[in-house]
Amino acid sequence: VGIRPADVGDVAAIADVHVGSWQAAYAGLVPAEYLDGLKPVQRRGLWSRLLSEPTQTSTGTFVAEDETGVVGFVNVGSSRDEDASPAVGEVVAIYLMAGVWDAGWGRALMAAAVAALTAAGFAEATLWVLVGNTRARRFYEAGGWRADGATRTEERGGAPLPEVRYRRPLAPEPR
Numbered sequence: 001v002g003i004r005p006a007d008v009g010d011v012a013a014i015a016d017v018h019v020g021s022w023q024a025a026y027a028g029l030v031p032a033e034y035l036d037g038l039k040p041v042q043r044r045g046l047w048s049r050l051l052s053e054p055t056q057t058s059t060g061t062f063v064a065e066d067e068t069g070v071v072g073f074v075n076v077g078s079s080r081d082e083d084a085s086p087a088v089g090e091v092v093a094i095y096l097m098a099g100v101w102d103a104g105w106g107r108a109l110m111a112a113a114v115a116a117l118t119a120a121g122f123a124e125a126t127l128w129v130l131v132g133n134t135r136a137r138r139f140y141e142a143g144g145w146r147a148d149g150a151t152r153t154e155e156r157g158g159a160p161l162p163e164v165r166y167r168r169p170l171a172p173e174p175r
């Protein structure tokens with residue numbers, strides 16, 4: 001019970017959390033037909049590739065696990081944004097099953113993510129969040145993340161999904 005690095009044995013569980021959390025969190029934000037059509041099995045290939053990369057020098061995935069199994073995950077790496085310097089890391093995804101929201105797991109996963117990015121040498125980190133995802137935005141703001149002014153609009157199921165970027169500095173590791 002706690003947070004640990006993910007391994008290839010977690011692929012199916014992470015795919016389940018990924019889809020389940022999307023469906024719960026994005027109802028009303030993303031078209032229902034799109035959410036209904038998501039299948040965990042379709043996400044397994046992605047997670048299988050990510051978790052079997054031989055060297056995870058600048059990327060990492062951590063899972064939150066309780067007595068029932070994996071209930072959440074976070075994935076970090078170098079920023080994928082065109083305007084980012086190599087010193088910028090990214091929290092690519094942080095998802096928990098709806099049944100465990102607001103129980104401190106997100107905070108614990110985020111602490112692992114920030115520690116991993118800091119240890120990898122990144123000076124700051126960014127993440128993207130849907131404008132309408134008020135739960136996540138409250139969570140990030142409580143953790144010291146701030147909107148940096150960047151916006152983008154993704155598309156899912158034919159609907160535009162506006163996002164804002166959040167940013168926070170990473171403290172160097174104490175020596």
Ligand SMILES: CC(C)(COP(=O)(O)OP(=O)(O)OC[C@H]1O[C@@H](n2cnc3c(N)ncnc32)[C@H](O)[C@@H]1OP(=O)(O)O)[C@@H](O)C(=O)NCCC(=O)NCCS
Nearest residue numbers: 025094095096101102103104105106107129136139142143
């Ligand atoms: C967003 C998400 C990861 C947050 O995780 P969580 O486990 O629900 O959140 P926690 O229980 O750790 O934190 C909740 C509370 O602690 C606060 N908190 C979080 N980090 C904090 C910090 N570092 N310092 C102080 N307070 C903090 C939050 O503001 C919140 O307080 P509130 O209940 O008074 O609003 C989770 O709700 C989730 O998976 N949501 C659905 C998927 C999603 O939207 N993911 C993000 C996509 S961009």
